[in-house]
Amino acid sequence: MQAVVLAAGMGSRLGKYTENSTKCMVEVNGKSLLERIFDSLRNAGIKKVVIVTGYCAEQLNDHARAIGGDFDITFINNDRYATTNNIYSLFLASEHMSEEDTILFESDLIFDSEIVSELIRCPDPNVVTVSKFENWMDGTVTTFDSENRVTAFIEKSKFNWDNCSSYYKTVNIYKLSKEFFSNWYLPFLKAYIQTCGNNAYYEMVLKIIANINDSNLKVMDVSDKKWYEIDTPQDLQVAQTLFGENKLRSLSERYGGYWRFQDIRDYCYLVNPWFPDEKMISEMKHSFTELLTQYPSGSRIISTAMASLLDVSEDYVVTGNGAAELIRIIMRNLKGSYYITSPSFNEYINSAETASAEIGLCENESFEYNKEFILKQSENCDIVIIINPDNPSGHFISENEMYEILDALYERNQKVIVDESFVDFADSDIRYTLIKNATLLKYPNLSVIKSISKSYGVPGIRLGALCSSDTALLKSVAHDIPIWNINSFAEFFLQICGKYKKSYINACDMIASERARFSSLLDKTGLFVVYPSQANYIMCRMKKGTAESLCEFLIENNFLIKNLNGKNGCDNGEYIRIAIKKPEENDELISVVYEYIRNLI
Numbered sequence: 001m002q003a004v005v006l007a008a009g010m011g012s013r014l015g016k017y018t019e020n021s022t023k024c025m026v027e028v029n030g031k032s033l034l035e036r037i038f039d040s041l042r043n044a045g046i047k048k049v050v051i052v053t054g055y056c057a058e059q060l061n062d063h064a065r066a067i068g069g070d071f072d073i074t075f076i077n078n079d080r081y082a083t084t085n086n087i088y089s090l091f092l093a094s095e096h097m098s099e100e101d102t103i104l105f106e107s108d109l110i111f112d113s114e115i116v117s118e119l120i121r122c123p124d125p126n127v128v129t130v131s132k133f134e135n136w137m138d139g140t141v142t143t144f145d146s147e148n149r150v151t152a153f154i155e156k157s158k159f160n161w162d163n164c165s166s167y168y169k170t171v172n173i174y175k176l177s178k179e180f181f182s183n184w185y186l187p188f189l190k191a192y193i194q195t196c197g198n199n200a201y202y203e204m205v206l207k208i209i210a211n212i213n214d215s216n217l218k219v220m221d222v223s224d225k226k227w228y229e230i231d232t233p234q235d236l237q238v239a240q241t242l243f244g245e246n247k248l249r250s251l252s253e254r255y256g257g258y259w260r261f262q263d264i265r266d267y268c269y270l271v272n273p274w275f276p277d278e279k280m281i282s283e284m285k286h287s288f289t290e291l292l293t294q295y296p297s298g299s300r301i302i303s304t305a306m307a308s309l310l311d312v313s314e315d316y317v318v319t320g321n322g323a324a325e326l327i328r329i330i331m332r333n334l335k336g337s338y339y340i341t342s343p344s345f346n347e348y349i350n351s352a353e354t355a356s357a358e359i360g361l362c363e364n365e366s367f368e369y370n371k372e373f374i375l376k377q378s379e380n381c382d383i384v385i386i387i388n389p390d391n392p393s394g395h396f397i398s399e400n401e402m403y404e405i406l407d408a409l410y411e412r413n414q415k416v417i418v419d420e421s422f423v424d425f426a427d428s429d430i431r432y433t434l435i436k437n438a439t440l441l442k443y444p445n446l447s448v449i450k451s452i453s454k455s456y457g458v459p460g461i462r463l464g465a466l467c468s469s470d471t472a473l474l475k476s477v478a479h480d481i482p483i484w485n486i487n488s489f490a491e492f493f494l495q496i497c498g499k500y501k502k503s504y505i506n507a508c509d510m511i512a513s514e515r516a517r518f519s520s521l522l523d524k525t526g527l528f529v530v531y532p533s534q535a536n537y538i539m540c541r542m543k544k545g546t547a548e549s550l551c552e553f554l555i556e557n558n559f560l561i562k563n564l565n566g567k568n569g570c571d572n573g574e575y576i577r578i579a580i581k582k583p584e585e586n587d588e589l590i591s592v593v594y595e596y597i598r599n600l601i
Contacts, residue, residue: 001048001120002100003041005034007107008054008078008089013232022056024107025063026230028239033230034060035067037105040116046103048072050096052089054081080198087205088198091189098182101125106172110239111227115173124148124218125177128206130168132223136238136260139229140203141167142210142219150217153207168219170203171227180217184209248555248563256459258560267561267579267589270422270537272457274507274582276493280500284492291488299478302486305494306465310435310450316467318478321485323347323421323451323464326477330447330466331355333476334415336382341369343569345391345419363569367393367531367539371405383415389422392564392577394533399432406434406443414445421451422535424508425515430534431508440469447473454536456497456504461490511536511580518586522578525593539564542574545600550576553596559589 011023018026024034041049049071053060057077064073074096078089086106096102103116119127128150130142141159143152143166154160154167176185188205196204209215228239238260241250251264258264276284284291296302299319307314320326324347331338331351337358340348352359360381364373367390378384386405389396397405402418409416418434426432434440434448447470452463463486468474497504512534519538523530527550528540542550551563564575580586 001046001103002050002096003037003046003048003103003105004050004052004090004093004097005037005105005107006052006086006089006093007034007060008052008081008084009086009108010055010081011108011231014230014236015233017233017236018055020056020059021063022053022060022107023230025056025060026236028110028230028236029244032063032067033107033110034064036110036113037107038068038071040111040113041071041103043113044103044117044120046116046120048100050074050076050093052076052078052093054078054089084198085200087189087193087200087202090202091193091198094181094186094189097176098178098186101175101177102181104174104176106229108230109172109227110230110243111171111173112222112225115171115222115225115227118222119173119175119220122175122218122220124216124220125175126180126215126217127175127220128217129171129173129222130219131171131221131225131227133164133167133169134262136262137169138231140170140201142170143167144219148218148220150206150210150215150219153203153210155201155203155207168221168223171222172229184215248552248560251555251560252563263558265559265581265585265589267559267581268577269459270454270535270579271459272425272455272507272511272536273580273585274510275457275500275504277500277503277507280496280503283496284489287492291492294488296484296486296488296491298483299481299485302491302494303478305491306452306463309452309494309497310465310467312435312440312467313437315471316437316440316469316474318466318474318481319486320464320466320481322453322459322462323419323449325462325481325485326449326464326466327351327419328354329477329480330417330449330473332480333473334383334417334447336415337380338383338385339378339381340385341374341387341390341569343367343392343564343567344385345387346567348385348387348419349568365572367569368395370397371401371408374405375408378409378414379412381414383417384409385417385419387419387421389426389533389535391422391535392537392562392567392570392575393531393539394422394535394537395531396426396430396534398430402432402434406446410443410445415447416443416445417447417449419449419451421449421454422537424455424504425511425536426534427512428509435465435467440467444469455508456493457507458490458493461487461493463490463493514583514586515580517583518580521586521590522593525590525597527593527597537562537577537579539575539577542576545574545596547574547576550593550596553599554589554592557592557595559592 011018303319304314306319307317339360447468453459531539562577564570
């Protein structure tokens with residue numbers, strides 16, 4: 001058994017990473033792709049390798065010799081690499097592939113090493129490795145029958161999204177017997193090149209062969225293994241996360257974008273798992289083409305739609321690209337010293353520091369605070385920031401007490417920002433909002449920020465609202481916002497959301513109900529002190545073990561939670577924050593927590 005590696009391409013989409021080297025020389029966490037291929041071959045007992053080079057051939061030859069001194073390496077140069085594709089590179093290696101059974105690789109892959117060993121052990125002589133199609137994948141897909149016999153190769157130009165549930169992506173690692181290659185593949189390869197030219201993919205020949213019933217080309221499903229194809233710098237970032245030693249840190253530093261990691265259960269970033277409902281999603285899908293291809297309205301029109309959703313005067317609303325945009329802008333416009341409870345949402349602290357504002361962080365070890373506490377701690381500042389429910393603790397200030405705080409701050413001539421991004425998740429009998437015309441008029445010193453992305457479960461379209469009767473402040477904030485800061489999808493969401501108000505309220509009630517159940521389950525583990533919450537997340541202090549070890553254990557089981565170590569105000573223990581999802585998902589997380597506990601014993 002030998003290996004053939006196709007490595008002639010320029011890899012131009014990788015930009016600076018392939019300016020002076022090939023794709024297979026690109027390093028992922030300190031090790032090149034070719035070195036990783038060599039490692040998989042060593043583990044499988046293969047020491048004979050044919051490499052088809054082209055772009056930067058001399059550098060690749062030197063690199064291969066340096067990392068593969070124990071291999072029998074043959075180099076074949078494709079000097080027409082700039083005008084041909086991998087079908088021609090494969091043709092150049094055809095003499096070798098006709099003489100010996102071959103594991104064929106494309107060189108831009110990173111993958112679990114055991115894939116190669118399993119491929120060799122597979123009893124079928126001619127095998128295509130495949131993986132269940134996911135949205136991030138690109139390129140040729142396959143279908144196969146109940147006997148794992150390939151029924152079709154479908155290039156991306158023929159891809160039908162309606163059929164994607166039946167598609168399996170080619171991983172671009174193949175096992176081909178010398179008999180199959182000589183008697184089947186090579187004759188069709190020569191005919192294809194003669195007829196269609198050599199600027200094509202070798203899979204086009206496999207497509208022809210798959211149409212012949214007795215070709216016996218089988219698949220090996222590696223959906224349960226890690227692998228990635230690296231074509232762009234973004235792909236490289238994903239690969240560094242997937243194959244990094246510190247997967248938890250790499251994922252956390254992405255701040256989202258987890259659709260590229262479809263196995264990850266995200267209990268870190270906060271959304272509404274029950275909204276939008278399927279009917280609303282279908283309505284948005286129906287208008288997808290129009291929303292994609294047309295400009296949104298300007299910011300003034302968008303704010304009118306936001307005001308309608310919040311049932312408040314449009315004169316009192318500015319719409320942001322998420323609450324984070326509004327936090328940063330308002331804190332540039334409100335000059336003075338700030339009081340912020342700690343721990344808190346870091347965006348407020350970071351924005352105050354960016355604005356060179358004086359910050360008073362008030363830490364409270366119980367993570368609870370009342371009117372007296374806030375008024376005493378904030379008496380010497382200009383602006384008071386209150387997050388209600390608080391993030392990360394979920395602590396909640398009741399409506400009566402909040403109005404007492406507002407009265408006192410108004411009398412003291414202090415500005416106040418209340419962030420109620422999570423208030424809709426409070427128990428229905430205590431749920432309230434300050435976003436009301438009468439309240440905003442009564443307290444012109446009050447600004448209310450609300451994250452629509454979080455509460456309505458649409459972080460991908462980025463929506464937030466700033467509400468105040470201080471029209472001079474709103475005008476100043478609006479001046480710093482681009483005219484098209486909100487896209488058409490977000491505008492359409494605002495326009496239709498009112499029709500789904502009942503569904504939204506029901507979704508918030510379901511979170512409140514599941515929060516009570518989930519809190520009880522976390523408490524019953526005996527691992528945590530569970531803090532009362534009125535948000536869509538729960539903060540816990542660990543009684544044993546560490547937050548870091550728990551988070552690392554969970555991410556190895558594809559659960560991502562928030563480690564609060566290092567956060568201001570969380571330095572007197574081991575703290576975590578866990579988002580609330582649907583019951584069946586939460587039950588799965590609890591079962592993994594029990595595994596962690598068993599490992600501690």
